[in-house]
Amino acid sequence: MILPCQPEHMEHEATVEGVGVGVSDEGPGAPVVVLAARDELIPIFISSDQAQSMQLALDGEPFERPLTHDLFVDMVAEFGAAIDRVRIDDLADGTFYAKLDTEQYHGGERQQAVFDARPSDGIALALRVDCPIIVSDAVIDQAGRPPEAFETDDDSGFDDGSSL
Numbered sequence: 430m431i432l433p434c435q436p437e438h439m440e441h442e443a444t445v446e447g448v449g450v451g452v453s454d455e456g457p458g459a460p461v462v463v464l465a466a467r468d469e470l471i472p473i474f475i476s477s478d479q480a481q482s483m484q485l486a487l488d489g490e491p492f493e494r495p496l497t498h499d500l501f502v503d504m505v506a507e508f509g510a511a512i513d514r515v516r517i518d519d520l521a522d523g524t525f526y527a528k529l530d531t532e533q534y535h536g537g538e539r540q541q542a543v544f545d546a547r548p549s550d551g552i553a554l555a556l557r558v559d560c561p562i563i564v565s566d567a568v569i570d571q572a573g574r575p576p577e578a579f580e581t582d583d584d585s586g587f588d589d590g591s592s593l
Contacts, residue, residue, distance in 0.1 A: 439566035440516065441466040445552060448475075448484045452580075462552055464517075466564045469573030473517075473525055479549040486556035498553040509533055512558050515551035518565045520572055527551040 443466035451458040451474060460480035464471040475483070482496050495503070505512060510533035519526035527548040532541050546554075555562045 440518075440563045441566070441569065443471070443517070443562045443564045445483070445487065445556060445562070446470060448480050448487065462549065463579070464552075464562065464564060465576075467566075467569050467573065468576075469569055470576055470579055471517075471564060471569060471572045472574070472579075473548055473552075473572075475549040479553060482553045483549075483556060486553060498550070498557055502554060502557045505531070512554055512560050514561045514563055515546070515548075515555045516563045516565070517548045517551070517568055518563075520568045525568065525572075529554070 443464040446463040446465045448460065448462050451461045451472065459474045460477050461472045461474050462480070462483055464473065482498050485492055485496070486498070492499070502512075510531055513530045513532055515527055515529055517525055517527045525548040527546045527550075529544045529546050529551055530541070531544065532539055534540070552562060554560075
């Protein structure tokens with residue numbers, strides 16, 4: 430769905446701290462990507478396919494055949510468009526929502542478009558095109574956790590598939 434471009438207020442650029450596996454009292458759980466913004470960590474549970482796609486992008490390793498995100502990036506570029514940023518701007522009933530801010534030039538005129546996206550797709554794309562990931566204050570207020578609330582299997586961080 431294409432939406433009109435509307436700048437968000439109170440947003441923060443996020444970094445991907447890594448991809449890992451969430452752990453609870455019952456043991457290992459679902460894959461999770463952890464974003465850092467406003468001195469807090471935001472865990473977003475994702476599918477194992479999304480986790481693999483993100484980890485490959487973080488590692489800079491190409492897959493034997495193009496993954497869906499690689500194909501999408503190639504198609505966007507071929508059509509003369511670009512992904513400017515990914516915005517994670519809502520969290521309702523435990524579900525995160527995101528938007529892709531894009532641009533394309535027609536006859537020398539810049540045209541902007543905004544597309545609804547799953548945050549996991551947006552993050553996987555942002556890692557490939559090196560565009561900013563933006564998280565709203567409202568999302569950080571709801572889902573952000575202090576860094577000390579997370580434990581890793583080792584001191585090297587999350588991006589090695591370690592547990593959270």
